Amino acid sequence: MSPAATALPPGPITVDDHQNCPATGVLRRVGDKWSVVILSVLARGAHGFNELDRTVEGLSRRMLTRTLRGLEEEGLISRTVHPSVPPRVDYALTELGRSFLEPVTALGLWAVTHRPDLDAARTHFDGATRGDVRL
Amino acid sequence: MSPAATALPPGPITVDDHQNCPATGVLRRVGDKWSVVILSVLARGAHGFNELDRTVEGLSRRMLTRTLRGLEEEGLISRTVHPSVPPRVDYALTELGRSFLEPVTALGLWAVTHRPDLDAARTHFDGATRGDVRL
DNA sequence: CAGTATCCATGCCGATACTG
DNA sequence: CAGTATCGGCATGGATACTG
Numbered sequence: 666m667s668p669a670a671t672a673l674p675p676g677p678i679t680v681d682d683h684q685n686c687p688a689t690g691v692l693r694r695v696g697d698k699w700s701v702v703i704l705s706v707l708a709r710g711a712h713g714f715n716e717l718d719r720t721v722e723g724l725s726r727r728m729l730t731r732t733l734r735g736l737e738e739e740g741l742i743s744r745t746v747h748p749s750v751p752p753r754v755d756y757a758l759t760e761l762g763r764s765f766l767e768p769v770t771a772l773g774l775w776a777v778t779h780r781p782d783l784d785a786a787r788t789h790f791d792g793a794t795r796g797d798v799r800l
Numbered sequence: 801m802s803p804a805a806t807a808l809p810p811g812p813i814t815v816d817d818h819q820n821c822p823a824t825g826v827l828r829r830v831g832d833k834w835s836v837v838i839l840s841v842l843a844r845g846a847h848g849f850n851e852l853d854r855t856v857e858g859l860s861r862r863m864l865t866r867t868l869r870g871l872e873e874e875g876l877i878s879r880t881v882h883p884s885v886p887p888r889v890d891y892a893l894t895e896l897g898r899s900f901l902e903p904v905t906a907l908g909l910w911a912v913t914h915r916p917d918l919d920a921a922r923t924h925f926d927g928a929t930r931g932d933v934r935l
Numbered sequence: 936c937a938g939t940a941t942c943c944a945t946g947c948c949g950a951t952a953c954t955g
Numbered sequence: 956c957a958g959t960a961t962c963g964g965c966a967t968g969g970a971t972a973c974t975g
Binding site: 702719737738746765773799 | 872879896899909921
């Protein structure tokens, strides 16, 4: 897809367009189940692995590892190993991660603000499809 | 998850927290493969079904239908049937859809702006893991 | 034109068990 | 403490064929 939704070029949107667009990857990361949650927790301060695991209920160690790797790969969080006994690894937001949280938070605020509209729309849709109207 | 990432309450984040949070659903919609693309196309004006299908390369009719239904259900787009021959159905952004595009566009702009950082991070990560350093 | 129906490959994600 | 390995269920999404 094109970078800025409001500034789309004319003509067809090719597969390459949104495969190459940096926004596509970012959007998908935002859409995955745990990234934003983990980022939000880390916004309150650095945390260890099991600490994160316990803080976020329902998050398995497997997905925690995978998500942390992904976020680290994109430079949104840092991973610091303290070679002690017991071993300690700290995860923290990077500067990039903090800046990323701004537009994400804006999106979250939009959702909260427009919750009534979203609910109303769903209710109306259900009402319309219940009788197979689809007009 | 909590509405505003920067205003998380203390204590563990329960499953209910992000199952009930309106942001979770919105985030997942943003993350799916075609929603934002379709929304972006519709930002340029109303379009018919096959028109959309042809405009967005790689998009199958099946996914187009599913995505349009989802967006309609959330009130982001409208669906208008013109009972003519041949039949014509117009999809267009609603007011809610237009307002939704603002934070999404902000996210897209963030991605474009920080592309160099994202690329640099990935390169650095690859370099670090290539030799199994993980320090 | 505007869909629906069916099948199938892939990937996300959780549960569980094991390791340094 | 901080992971990895393996398995399996379920959802996402593509290909193809058919319908009003």
